[in-house]
Amino acid sequence: MTQTATEPQHQTFPPPADLAAGAVATADLYEEAATDRLAFWGRQANELLTWDTAPTQVLDWSDAPFAKWFADGKLNAAANCVDRHVAAGNGNRVAFHWVGEPGDTVTVTYADLHAQVQRAANALSDLGVRTGDRVAIYLPMIPEAVVAMLACARLGAPHSVVFSGFSAQALRDRVDDAQAVAVITADGGYRRGEPAPLKPAVDAALETKDGVESTVKAVLVVQRTKGEVAWTQGRDHWWHEALAAAAPTHEPVSVEAEHPLFVLYTSGSTGKPKGILHTTGGYLTQAAYTHRNVFDLHPETDVYWCGADIGWVTGHTYIVYGPLLNGATSVMYEGTPNTPTQDRWWQIVETYGVTKLYTAPTTIRTFMKWGEELVSGHDLSSLKVLGSVGEPINPEAWTWYRRVIGGDRTPVVDTWWQTETGGIMISALPGVTTLKPGSAQVPLPGISVEVVDDEGRVLPAGHEGAGYLVLTEPWPGMLRGIWGDDERYRDTYWSRFRDQGWYFAGDGARRDADGDVWLLGRVDDVMNVSGHRISTTEVESALVSHSSVAEAAVVGASDPTTGQGIVAFVILRESAHGADPASIGQELRNHVAREISPIAKPRQVFVVSELPKTRSGKIMRRLLRDVAEDRQVGDVTTLADSSVMASIQAGMSAGKSSDG
Ligand code: WTA
Numbered sequence: 001m002t003q004t005a006t007e008p009q010h011q012t013f014p015p016p017a018d019l020a021a022g023a024v025a026t027a028d029l030y031e032e033a034a035t036d037r038l039a040f041w042g043r044q045a046n047e048l049l050t051w052d053t054a055p056t057q058v059l060d061w062s063d064a065p066f067a068k069w070f071a072d073g074k075l076n077a078a079a080n081c082v083d084r085h086v087a088a089g090n091g092n093r094v095a096f097h098w099v100g101e102p103g104d105t106v107t108v109t110y111a112d113l114h115a116q117v118q119r120a121a122n123a124l125s126d127l128g129v130r131t132g133d134r135v136a137i138y139l140p141m142i143p144e145a146v147v148a149m150l151a152c153a154r155l156g157a158p159h160s161v162v163f164s165g166f167s168a169q170a171l172r173d174r175v176d177d178a179q180a181v182a183v184i185t186a187d188g189g190y191r192r193g194e195p196a197p198l199k200p201a202v203d204a205a206l207e208t209k210d211g212v213e214s215t216v217k218a219v220l221v222v223q224r225t226k227g228e229v230a231w232t233q234g235r236d237h238w239w240h241e242a243l244a245a246a247a248p249t250h251e252p253v254s255v256e257a258e259h260p261l262f263v264l265y266t267s268g269s270t271g272k273p274k275g276i277l278h279t280t281g282g283y284l285t286q287a288a289y290t291h292r293n294v295f296d297l298h299p300e301t302d303v304y305w306c307g308a309d310i311g312w313v314t315g316h317t318y319i320v321y322g323p324l325l326n327g328a329t330s331v332m333y334e335g336t337p338n339t340p341t342q343d344r345w346w347q348i349v350e351t352y353g354v355t356k357l358y359t360a361p362t363t364i365r366t367f368m369k370w371g372e373e374l375v376s377g378h379d380l381s382s383l384k385v386l387g388s389v390g391e392p393i394n395p396e397a398w399t400w401y402r403r404v405i406g407g408d409r410t411p412v413v414d415t416w417w418q419t420e421t422g423g424i425m426i427s428a429l430p431g432v433t434t435l436k437p438g439s440a441q442v443p444l445p446g447i448s449v450e451v452v453d454d455e456g457r458v459l460p461a462g463h464e465g466a467g468y469l470v471l472t473e474p475w476p477g478m479l480r481g482i483w484g485d486d487e488r489y490r491d492t493y494w495s496r497f498r499d500q501g502w503y504f505a506g507d508g509a510r511r512d513a514d515g516d517v518w519l520l521g522r523v524d525d526v527m528n529v530s531g532h533r534i535s536t537t538e539v540e541s542a543l544v545s546h547s548s549v550a551e552a553a554v555v556g557a558s559d560p561t562t563g564q565g566i567v568a569f570v571i572l573r574e575s576a577h578g579a580d581p582a583s584i585g586q587e588l589r590n591h592v593a594r595e596i597s598p599i600a601k602p603r604q605v606f607v608v609s610e611l612p613k614t615r616s617g618k619i620m621r622r623l624l625r626d627v628a629e630d631r632q633v634g635d636v637t638t639l640a641d642s643s644v645m646a647s648i649q650a651g652m653s654a655g656k657s658s659d660g
Pocket of ligand 1: 266312313389392414415418420505528
């Protein structure tokens with residue numbers, strides 16, 4: 001989004017003196033990492049993790065772009081997140097203050113996690129799950145989601161968490177791609193004050209389709225809403241019964257550092273989601289390191305809250321692995337921020353004395369819309385550091401966040417990273433960096449980035465034009481590939497700047513005169529809606545799967561709340577001509593929500609008679625974006641038929657649109 005990239009705001013915020021005085025991360029970290037980057041990462045791995053066999057190697061990049069970090073080390077992720085804290089005498093420390101949407105609460109200590117994760121690992125093992133098998137997790141934001149992930153990690157069975165807002169079809173695609181042998185789900189969860197069923201989507205997903213059986217042999221079902229569920233004998237098992245029947249102790253499986261920890265699907269620029277593969281030792285090192293330093297984590301006293309969902313990478317790294325590795329106490333909340341009232345979050349911050357809060361710009365802008373009064377009635381003086389992630393944060397939202405939520409006192413760290421990077425890459429350090437609203441600022445110690453032009457020339461600080469963000473050195477949390485598709489891995493990330501050996505992030509960026517990085521949004525066909533990545537092709541495929549649609553083109557148009565909004569242009573089939581554009585628009589929006597997820601629902605659907613194409617047949621999205629953003633349409637000379645845009649605009653102004 002270009003709005004964040006205009007002129008850097010002149011106002012800056014030095015670190016608060018008391019925070020700087022006791023900060024976990026100090027300026028010498030930069031120096032240490034710059035002196036010997038690999039030795040620096042080696043130290044982090046050894047200090048932050050507990051290894052069964054300590055690694056002697058740091059990085060093996062000989063098979064680039066397939067990295068090996070800490071390759072001769074062995075460890076277990078769940079033992080690092082849980083067992084060692086219990087062994088150190090911290091079993092009574094709270095791991096999660098969990099808050100259910102209806103108001104029920106659960107306090108989960110590290111000892112509780114230890115007991116449950118062991119039983120869950122045994123239950124999975126009793127159901128036939130073996131080290132290396134993939135397990136899909138399709139759960140709402142309940143404590144069992146964390147237990148399920150850690151139980152998989154304990155067995156060395158990579159998890160594939162599928163966001164519970166995804167459709168049955170999306171779940172099936174992901175189960176098939178990873179060839180998952182089991183699914184862990186729930187009867188339902190609470191959303192917007194209502195129980196929302198989940199199990200029916202699993203049943204639909206696992207049906208035999210076109211004669212093809214799913215690879216799933218077992219389904220574990222957590223009882224949350226206690227609604228009626230259909231049951232497949234032999235396949236379905238209640239979580240509580242399976243755990244009660246399982247043995248109480250379980251020896252964690254010691255795996256090699258490069259053993260897969262999880263696969264997480266994310267949208268790319270084609271319709272098929274990519275299974276991003278993360279392995280154990282490097283990912284955990286970066287998760288622990290970034291969580292500790294970026295949030296200035298003091299585990300004995302902090303109460304940390306990340307408002308993401310475990311279905312996204314932010315939930316993986318900053319609800320589960322980072323905080324648990326560091327022995328943190330977290331808040332975990334099941335529901336929506338406006339249920340039952342719009343100040344639910346601030347009640348929670350006040351009740352638990354939250355000190356560190358991590359959320360997305362779209363959420364902050366929603367709170368801005370709801371008004372400061374909702375915040376001012378609450379005592380938020382416990383807050384010390386605020387974080388932002390998911391998209392560029394515009395300076396207005398940044399300053400509002402700091403002033404209204406942070407009481408004009410707290411640093412706000414804008415953290416840039418991706419599913420692929422595993423953990424935070426660019427961010428201020430709250431006790432070190434003088435903050436500049438709207439800029440993600442500087443790479444963390446140990447991370448190397450540049451902003452470059454099309455030819456790979458480095459754009460210096462203060463360079464006027466925008467370039468591409470690249471990562472110039474491998475990092476421990478980096479993806480190790482795309483599940484089952486090495487070629488796509490090379491093509492997507494490593495081909496654009498092959499000669500230099502740089503990772504292409506897919507984000508536009510510029511560097512201001514101080515060298516601070518400003519992110520400018522995606523440069524590919526990926527949209528960013530409320531911090532969720534959705535590809536234009538994915539939505540287009542969903543639209544053309546509807547019987548009324550002949551052709552579709554989708555663009556992301558800037559949106560004041562969600563960052564981008566999805567705008568679709570569709571050509572109807574002959575059979576649907578004469579249909580009421582408003583009702584067909586509504587029908588298509590619902591269709592996309594069913595096919596993919598409500599998060600992919602177009603904001604607007606425009607029925608048009610033609611789409612702007614080049615002579616080679618490529619849709620010119622740039623022009624459609626102009627229309628969707630209500631701008632004057634740019635250069636049309638490369639169109640096969642230059643009158644198309646005029647007819648689209650005429651059709652739209654004649655009211656042939658739908659934005660119900
Ligand atoms: C965008 C989420 C600007 C960016 C952790 C990136 C950001 C994509 C920021 C990854 C930020 C994330 N400033 N843009 N602080 N954080 N992005 O994989 O376009 O869901 O490439 O990971 O979100 O989205 P993903």
